[in-house]
Amino acid sequence: MSNQEVGSGRTNTVFIVGFVIVGLIVVGGFSYVVTQNQIMSMQQSIEQMKKEVVPGQQGAAPKTQGSEVKFVLATAIGGNGFKWVGKEGAIAGKDNPDLTVNKGDKATIQIANEDGVEHQFEIVGLGVKSESVIQKGNTKSVTFTADKAGTYQYICNIPGHKEAGMLGKLTVQGEEEDMGHQVALPQVTKPTVTLDAPKVVTVPDIARLASNVPAPITRKAPATVNILLETREVIAKIAGESTYTYWTYNGTVPGPMIRVREGDTVVLTVKNLGSQPHSIDLHAVNGPGGGAVLTQTQPGSSTTFRFKALNPGVYLYHCASPHIPSHIANGMYGLILVEPEEGLPKVDREFYVVQGEFYAAGARGQLGHHPFAMEKAWDERPEFVVFNGRVGALTDNTMKARVGETVRVYFGNAGPNLISSFHIIGEIFDRVYPEGGLGKSAAPDVNAETIAVPAGSGTIVEFKIEVPGNLILVDHSIFRAIDKGAVGIIAVEGAEAPDIFQKGG
């Protein structure tokens, strides 16, 4: 195996900074809240949608058909980003209030811009749309005759605003002529399967803490290092209360970070506590299968092999038992760091983050126990893309740092399919070892913004922190971050540095 340097490794990512992203992150404080809240609120919306419509529940329907009715909806920042807030009458003060009219009513919806952000009201499926309200204080009205009974979504149709929370329900009561305008459920993906209820978890948290990094090696000579990995199949929460059956090393995703020194002999034992055959392929190994040939381990058995760590760098390890992709997709991976002989420069903080996709059978936001969905894996269409095993792993337990400190992140991408565009919002990587290759001849990339990390690889980024606040780790294939879970936070405390970053001119 040769050293894994690949050109510059710097990715010039051209992207449109969607209003949504900026809005969500600024407004939400940090984007995980957005992601999680979005999932939760979608769940609630789905549940709401499934319930029978109760006439006049919130926005009261007038007593007789053919009446003139008016609703006022204000635009507001809050919740998951944006929302509609009812003004006047029964809907006053309610977020995304249910609106109810009778078939034949002449309905007027007045939109009042109260947040200073451009919005446009639309009732999906009725062809009802307001003009945009662009500035704070603007109002626009749209009047229509509610001639088709049914339940409809009203939304803001600016891209991303519906997903950010501007979504409510309008019911037109009356006899339905056909089923042509049934509302689409407001989740990101439509449920196509029925899920069992969430299962009882067998581990309290699947996520491995990002701070769970072995100490730097101070030895000046090679040694023999014994590593024991236990393969365990566990049930844990993957997103909110929904559960998933994970296959793991040592009960977490990722498995433990292994840290050895260039020239060390590693004696590695795989002890299989699961019900499937498991094994290990470490990309740091020179030898067939990276160890997988020697470690095919049946349930209840153990295998051991040894290898000499010749090439310094950070490398992915993963299970390589048939069917290999399924074992990776279910969570069997981690990183091994082979420190160079001369060691690594001292930093104040080191973090361990591994991205992985989860091909859950249900839809995002669908509550239940999600089996693995092979068809989605073949189509490379994950429901969740996460850091360290589950949605929220690195935002429930944020990484901590202080202004003035230096940080090193060991970042792996297990895939199994997608290339990560690893980026930290609010930081610039002072140094990047693009494919994680270390050693005297390694030439780090400098001043990098977004790093392509292929499936089956790792990278090392280093940076110094200048100002306090939240630094947000993302896969900058940004739908994966905002909507599918690939978000983490480094919460930085310390003194403001107004010469570097401050409000105002």
Ligand SMILES: [Cu+2]
């Ligand atoms: Cu396995």
